[in-house]
Amino acid sequence: MSHIDAATARSLIEANPDVLVVDVRTPAEFGSAHIDGAINLPLDQVDAHLRRVVTDAGGRLLLICQSGNRAERARTALSDAGLADVVVLDGGMNAWIAAGAPVNRGRARWTLERQVRLAAGSIVLASIVASLWIPAAVFVAALAGAGLTFAALTDTCAMGLLLARLPYNRAAGVDVEAALARLRRSRTSG
Incomplete structure (x- = not known):
């Protein structure tokens, strides 16, 4: 089983303290x-840090993202690298919240998906308006449309990957060493 719904994930977390929730x-x-x-x-x-994650992880990992796509990419990479006990929360945080499961809330920020919609929509709108003066600008809108189509067909998003690198999305920072240390502790305590 590589995917579980929010109710099953909640039960799994409550019943098994060795389950490590990794939010990607x-x-x-x-x-x-x-x-x-x-x-x-x-x-x-x-x-x-794929090799270190595979080496350090112990017990079952529950991967989560906003909708499930990034978590599935992480699960595939981890499974291909030899980590067996990895599951994805189907529907991600969207499903978790919709199920009424408990959430630690902080400062509200736009999700990556919402940022992609804003950026893509702004590029299309600006290029269409610019095409009133510079007719060739319409090709920028076509390029944005082609990129969105490719993203949908391949279930990848280059714009999302680029936006994830912006300071806005890294503002809180992440302590990779601390995260990897928690993975190691879960291995030694299990």
């Missing part, structure tokens, strides 16, 4: 709302 969203998203006790290890850091 940006630090800003994590800071606005997260599951109590979760470790914030953004997707790019999972990729950058």
Whole structure:
């Protein structure tokens, strides 16, 4: 079983203290709302420290992001690298919150998905308006549309990956060493 729903995830966390919740969203998203006790290890850091995560992880990992897509990418990478007991919360924080599960709330920040919609929409709008004076600017709108289509077909988002690197999304920061240390502790305590 590689995916579980919010009710099953909640039961799993309550029944098994060895389950480690790893939130792969940006630090800003994590800071606005997260599951109590979760470790914030953004997707790019999972990729950058893949070998250490696989070596240090002990027990079952429950991966979570906003909607489930980034968590699934992390699960695939971790599974391909040899980590067996990894599950994804289907629907991510959206499903967790919709199920009425408890959430630690901080300062409200825009999710990465919302930022992508704003950036893509702004690019299209600005290029269409600019095309009134510079007709070739309409091709920028076409490029944005092609990028969104590609993102939907491949379930990847280059714009999201770029936006995740902005200072706004890294404002709270993430302590990768502390996150990896918690993974190590879960291995030695289990």
